Amino acid sequence: MIPWLPPALTDLLIEATWQTLLMTFGGAVVAVALGLPLALLLHTTGPDGLSPSTWLNRPLGLLVNAVRSTPFIILMVAIVPFTRLVAGTSIGTTAALVPLSLAATAFIVRLFENALREVDLGVIEAARAMGATRTQIMARVLVPEALPGIIAAITVTLVGLVGYSAMAGAIGGGGLGDLGIRFGYQRFMPEVMATVVGILILFVQGLQSLGDWLVRHFSRR
Amino acid sequence: MSDPAAPPAILLRGLTREFRGRGAPFRALDGVSLEVAPGGIFGIVGRSGAGKSTLLRCVNLLERPDAGTVSVLGREMTALDEAALREARRGIGMVFQHFNLLSARTVAGNIAFPLEIAGIPRAEREARVAELLPLVGLEARRDAYPAQLSGGQKQRVGIARALASRPRVLLCDEATSALDPETTEEILALLRDIRDRLDLTVLLITHEMAVVKAICDRVAVMEAGRVIEQGRVFDVFTRPAHPTTRRFVAEVIGHVVPPGTVARLPAPNAGEERRLLQVLFAGPSSTRAVVSEASRRFGLDLNIVSGRIDAIGAEPYGLMALAAYGPPPAIAEAVDWMRGLGLDVAEIAGEDAA
Numbered sequence: 001m002i003p004w005l006p007p008a009l010t011d012l013l014i015e016a017t018w019q020t021l022l023m024t025f026g027g028a029v030v031a032v033a034l035g036l037p038l039a040l041l042l043h044t045t046g047p048d049g050l051s052p053s054t055w056l057n058r059p060l061g062l063l064v065n066a067v068r069s070t071p072f073i074i075l076m077v078a079i080v081p082f083t084r085l086v087a088g089t090s091i092g093t094t095a096a097l098v099p100l101s102l103a104a105t106a107f108i109v110r111l112f113e114n115a116l117r118e119v120d121l122g123v124i125e126a127a128r129a130m131g132a133t134r135t136q137i138m139a140r141v142l143v144p145e146a147l148p149g150i151i152a153a154i155t156v157t158l159v160g161l162v163g164y165s166a167m168a169g170a171i172g173g174g175g176l177g178d179l180g181i182r183f184g185y186q187r188f189m190p191e192v193m194a195t196v197v198g199i200l201i202l203f204v205q206g207l208q209s210l211g212d213w214l215v216r217h218f219s220r221r
Numbered sequence: 222m223s224d225p226a227a228p229p230a231i232l233l234r235g236l237t238r239e240f241r242g243r244g245a246p247f248r249a250l251d252g253v254s255l256e257v258a259p260g261g262i263f264g265i266v267g268r269s270g271a272g273k274s275t276l277l278r279c280v281n282l283l284e285r286p287d288a289g290t291v292s293v294l295g296r297e298m299t300a301l302d303e304a305a306l307r308e309a310r311r312g313i314g315m316v317f318q319h320f321n322l323l324s325a326r327t328v329a330g331n332i333a334f335p336l337e338i339a340g341i342p343r344a345e346r347e348a349r350v351a352e353l354l355p356l357v358g359l360e361a362r363r364d365a366y367p368a369q370l371s372g373g374q375k376q377r378v379g380i381a382r383a384l385a386s387r388p389r390v391l392l393c394d395e396a397t398s399a400l401d402p403e404t405t406e407e408i409l410a411l412l413r414d415i416r417d418r419l420d421l422t423v424l425l426i427t428h429e430m431a432v433v434k435a436i437c438d439r440v441a442v443m444e445a446g447r448v449i450e451q452g453r454v455f456d457v458f459t460r461p462a463h464p465t466t467r468r469f470v471a472e473v474i475g476h477v478v479p480p481g482t483v484a485r486l487p488a489p490n491a492g493e494e495r496r497l498l499q500v501l502f503a504g505p506s507s508t509r510a511v512v513s514e515a516s517r518r519f520g521l522d523l524n525i526v527s528g529r530i531d532a533i534g535a536e537p538y539g540l541m542a543l544a545a546y547g548p549p550p551a552i553a554e555a556v557d558w559m560r561g562l563g564l565d566v567a568e569i570a571g572e573d574a575a
Contacts (some may be wrong), residue, residue, distance in 0.1 A: 126321035130335040130386075131310035140337070144325045199448055220324045220366040 004191050019093045019174040023165040028158050030101035031108045031159050039112030040138050050134050067106035075099050096173025109159045111129025115149025148219045157203050228295035230422035231257035236289035238275050249275040251446035262423040264437035266531050272424040272446040311339050314383030315470045318395035320375040322367040329363045332381045353381040373404035393425035430473040442466045455533045459501055478542045486544050494549050501565035502539035519555040523549035
């Protein structure tokens with residue numbers, strides 16, 4: 001299929017691409033699902049938020065920072081017991097999804113929080129003056145108003161996940177990065193490395209362009 | 222429009238609010254009590270930092286006072302729990318200086334927003350939006366986003382949104398301060414129009430006395446967290462009591478004695494005096510006849526230093542500064558005579574008199 005690679009490697013490449021896609025998008029789905037509520041919680045409990053609460057905001061912020069400051073390769077092995085608990089195994093693509101999701105969540109929370117902070121406080125005040133509940137303000141004001149920033153944050157996280165997923169080989173997660181290391185580097189096959197890098201570049205470019213387009217589409221400012 | 226038996230639209234009693242930041246606590250409201258009768262437009266004017274914004278935000282409890290009570294249309298807001306307060310807020314519209322529109326929603330979406338919050342079904346929301354768009358003259362911009370609108374158009378959306386849930390009280394927080402003079406005029410005309418058409422009490426705050434003069438019926442002047450003077454706009458404008466009010470009034474009306482005039486006035490002859498008199502005519506009366514007649518009757522020289530005729534609301538008034546030259550008893554007699562004609566005469570010091 002790919003003329004400059006042996007057929008067996010082509011199959012491996014397809015499998016690795018699939019694994020990378022799974023790790024990237026799977027991690028991103030979890031990150032958004034966990035990250036948005038957490039970011040809303042951080043935002044609402046923050047000093048200028050709808051219901052400021054230092055005792056909730058501080059520990060949560062510290063936890064997020066702790067995960068963010070742990071290098072991913074260390075985070076991956078450090079949480080192996082947790083991974084086994086969640087995924088049932090500590091090896092493989094599914095297992096790799098656990099630390100990837102965790103790292104991506106901590107990453108995206110801060111980006112989401114920044115996006116939410118961009119929402120004009122006056123608009124929130126207007127909603128309060130209309131008698132909106134906190135939930136209504138979050139769902140109908142904060143998130144829709146921050147949507148372009150939220151999409152941009154998801155794009156950045158997806159691109160970051162592509163990079164993190166290259167390290168997933170360390171716990172048998174597979175993926176394009178792992179293939180590049182094992183064949184391109186350890187077996188001296190530069191054509192494999194070049195192909196892997198080429199696919200990754202195309203992939204990241206595609207993600208970024210799509211993200212930028214969506215941001216423009218939803219931007220009304 | 223106003224029924225004497227009806228409870229005041231807004232009743233504030235002993236409101237105190239202090240802000241503690243870094244440094245000394247700042248007392249934004251220092252025991253403010255205020256009664257706003259139903260109907261009409263009530264203005265609160267003051268410099269920035271006078272506490273007017275905090276006061277306005279206390280009416281719908283966006284800001285909770287440290288002490289005091291707030292009642293709107295007979296309901297004590299300060300006694301309500303969260304759910305009841307939200308419900309009560311739906312009956313109070315609010316217009317903001319910086320419009321505070323949702324950038325992700327169209328004009329129609331913004332106007333429908335308070336109705337959506339209140340759980341009004343879609344068909345009803347759309348019908349209400351269709352009613353409001355022509356009221357604020359935005360039929361053609363129904364599907365535009367706020368970023369595509371001019372400042373004046375944005376404020377029209379803000380006003381339509383504030384009126385969507387048919388409130389009986391409308392709060393305006395410096396609604397025209399971010400607009401250019403022409404657009405301000407346009408928005409004030411809209412507010413006046415709304416007041417005439419709807420059964421509405423408008424409480425607005427502004428730092429511009431011109432806004433008060435243009436649309437308010439009553440006014441309260443605030444300084445350092447207190448109401449220092451209040452009354453009918455006409456009375457406050459024509460007979461300001463507090464020095465701060467006088468300065469505010471002078472901004473719009475101008476000084477009765479333009480700066481530098483007194484120095485240029487001729488000195489009185491020996492045995493005579495020079496007095497500066499401010500004469501206020503409320504209602505239509507001839508200024509000329511009074512001056513010439515007083516001059517003839519009392520043998521005075523009356524020099525008109527300045528004079529103007531203007532109207533506040535529908536009430537015309539004339540304001541004139543006279544330099545009277547003559548023997549002191551004759552001047553006193555002339556003043557009494559003019560007062561007898563129903564004119565408001567006051568002796569003024571000179572340059573800084575308002």
